[in-house]
Amino acid sequence: MNVIELDSAVVGYGGRAVLDHVSLTVAAGEIVAILGANGSGKSTLIRAALGLVPLAGGGARLFGTTLRRFRQWRRIGYVPQRVGAGSGVPATVREVVSAGRLARRGLLRPARAADRRAVEGALAAVGLADRAADPVGTLSGGQQQRALIARALAGEPDLLVLDEPTAGVDAASQDAFAGALAAFSRRGGTVVLVAHELGPLEPLVTRAVVVHLGKIAHDGPVPRPAGHHAHPDHDHVHPHAPDAERGLWA
Amino acid sequence: MGLGIFQYDFMVRALIGALITGATAPALGTYLVQRRLALIGDGIGHIALTGVGVGLLTSTSPVLAAVLVAAAGAIAVELVRERGRTSGDIALALLFYGGISGGVFLVALSSSKTTANLMAYLFGSPLTTSRVDLVVMAVLGTGVLAVTLLLRPWLFAICHDEEYARVSGLPVRTLNLLLAVTTAVTVTVAMRAVGLLLVSALMVVPVATAQLVTRGFRATMAAAMAIGLVAAGLGVWTAGTYDTAPGATIVLVAIAAFLVTAVATGAWRAIRRHRPADGQIEPPDVVLEP
Numbered sequence: 001m002n003v004i005e006l007d008s009a010v011v012g013y014g015g016r017a018v019l020d021h022v023s024l025t026v027a028a029g030e031i032v033a034i035l036g037a038n039g040s041g042k043s044t045l046i047r048a049a050l051g052l053v054p055l056a057g058g059g060a061r062l063f064g065t066t067l068r069r070f071r072q073w074r075r076i077g078y079v080p081q082r083v084g085a086g087s088g089v090p091a092t093v094r095e096v097v098s099a100g101r102l103a104r105r106g107l108l109r110p111a112r113a114a115d116r117r118a119v120e121g122a123l124a125a126v127g128l129a130d131r132a133a134d135p136v137g138t139l140s141g142g143q144q145q146r147a148l149i150a151r152a153l154a155g156e157p158d159l160l161v162l163d164e165p166t167a168g169v170d171a172a173s174q175d176a177f178a179g180a181l182a183a184f185s186r187r188g189g190t191v192v193l194v195a196h197e198l199g200p201l202e203p204l205v206t207r208a209v210v211v212h213l214g215k216i217a218h219d220g221p222v223p224r225p226a227g228h229h230a231h232p233d234h235d236h237v238h239p240h241a242p243d244a245e246r247g248l249w250a
Numbered sequence: 251m252g253l254g255i256f257q258y259d260f261m262v263r264a265l266i267g268a269l270i271t272g273a274t275a276p277a278l279g280t281y282l283v284q285r286r287l288a289l290i291g292d293g294i295g296h297i298a299l300t301g302v303g304v305g306l307l308t309s310t311s312p313v314l315a316a317v318l319v320a321a322a323g324a325i326a327v328e329l330v331r332e333r334g335r336t337s338g339d340i341a342l343a344l345l346f347y348g349g350i351s352g353g354v355f356l357v358a359l360s361s362s363k364t365t366a367n368l369m370a371y372l373f374g375s376p377l378t379t380s381r382v383d384l385v386v387m388a389v390l391g392t393g394v395l396a397v398t399l400l401l402r403p404w405l406f407a408i409c410h411d412e413e414y415a416r417v418s419g420l421p422v423r424t425l426n427l428l429l430a431v432t433t434a435v436t437v438t439v440a441m442r443a444v445g446l447l448l449v450s451a452l453m454v455v456p457v458a459t460a461q462l463v464t465r466g467f468r469a470t471m472a473a474a475m476a477i478g479l480v481a482a483g484l485g486v487w488t489a490g491t492y493d494t495a496p497g498a499t500i501v502l503v504a505i506a507a508f509l510v511t512a513v514a515t516g517a518w519r520a521i522r523r524h525r526p527a528d529g530q531i532e533p534p535d536v537v538l539e540p
Contacts, residue, residue, distance in 0.1 A: 050417055052413060052416065071419065073417060073418055074418075074419065076417060078414060078417040078418075088283045088284040088286050088288075089280055089283050089457065089467055089470050090461055090464060090465055091406070091410060091467040092465055092467070094466075095406065095466055095467050095468065096410065098403065099403070099407040099411070099415075099418075100418075102403060102404060102415075102418055103419050103420070105403075107401075107404060107421070111403075133465065134465065135466065151414070161417075
């Protein structure tokens with residue numbers, strides 16, 4: 001059973017092809033990492049698969065149904081890239097996570113005991129049960145990311161799609177996140193995550209897809225770091241990173 | 251002084267109308283502030299004036315015409331927002347200033363037919379609220395509360411993270427349009443009490459005050475409605491007792507509540523910061539020998 005199918009998908013922004021005839025199939029139970037540099041098109045790939053950006057060519061299916069006809073959105077748990085916490089009105093962690101149940105809750109239907117249990121369970125799975133009543137804005141970046149993952153888990157999806165879930169996330173949150181992902185996978189869930197670096201997630205990933213300039217450059221096992229990147233002491237400082245040591249490369 | 255002013259029927263009607271506005275405007279405003287569209291209510295108010303002009307000119311109900319024109323304007327605004335273009339600002343300016351100048355133009359045209367006062371629509375005239383006005387406000391206000399309270403989880407979801415709501419399979423577009431139309435209805439409900447130019451204040455200021463002390467969305471909405479009710483009641487009483495402009499008085503009371511709350515919460519935080527932690531007594535700087 002294929003969960004995600006992209007068939008020669010083309011996405012363009014203002015005449016520039018961001019995805020150039022990309023085909024990708026993800027089967028049930030896989031944990032796929034979409035890797036690539038910033039601007040490679042890796043986020044666009046999953047956004048196109050979910051119908052968040054329109055396809056200029058090719059086709060996309062979710063759970064075997066074309067996007068146009070797909071209605072089983074409750075089977076999908078989406079974790080968007082975390083944007084600034086600054087929302088207009090404060091919201092508690094529980095309020096944000098509860099939004100994840102709406103896909104399973106009919107319009108205007110009040111929350112039932114099962115809805116509340118799922119929310120509490122999702123909060124516990126990411127280790128935020130004790131912060132449920134706190135405003136999201138008071139959480140650290142990593143904790144906010146965990147709250148968004150709990151929101152996706154609360155809907156009890158079959159497929160988790162995560163966009164840069166580990167970017168700027170502290171070690172404790174990365175470990176909590178890896179634990180939640182492993183538990184989700186053990187129950188038969190499928191995971192597609194976009195990442196710049198895998199970190200503690202690497203042992204979980206069953207397959208890596210590397211996107212480069214809008215095309216798939218590698219599809220298979222997680223590529224081993226090559227050259228000086230592979231050295232155990234290599235701390236992966238990029239010369240273009242804003243926090244890179246000044247003068248080192250000048 | 252006291253509650254004696256409420257022995258007059260027109261004062262009671264003014265109070266009821268203001269209370270309806272005081273509850274509905276912040277309830278809707280919570281979503282607008284959440285979405286960072288705090289000032290959109292002001293723009294819809296501008297557009298509604300054209301509806302008032304159409305109503306007066308055609309000798310139909312200005313309130314009904316205002317609802318229809320404001321709803322059409324709100325839907326146009328929502329479509330501009332949905333596109334998310336940078337040129338959207340210009341489109342909104344055209345709509346808002348077209349709306350208010352069209353309204354002034356039409357009201358002036360109709361001045362030979364009616365004695366309607368432009369100022370009453372722009373800044374409110376709760377003391378002239380009629381029994382029929384009250385019924386219309388109650389019906390529209392009930393609609394606004396039904397949407398804002400019963401659909402809270404769904405409207406929260408689209409205002410908090412629209413993209414996520416889309417992947418959840420929620421009818422995002424329908425809910426957005428419903429919120430836009432409800433904004434237009436709220437503006438029209440508030441027209442009598444505070445006027446089209448001050449509507450937005452009651453949508454935003456109580457919410458801004460509430461979120462100084464609240465931690466969650468639901469709590470913010472409840473507190474904002476309570477603040478709106480108190481400001482409306484206190485404003486009408488003050489206006490009736492001291493003969494001030496009611497709409498402006500209600501808004502000034504709401505702003506005063508914001509300032510008092512902001513100073514109080516600021517002082518409370520400062521006190522907590524300077525209080526030494528439990529059990530820790532700072533060593534004395536000097537020790538005085540007896």
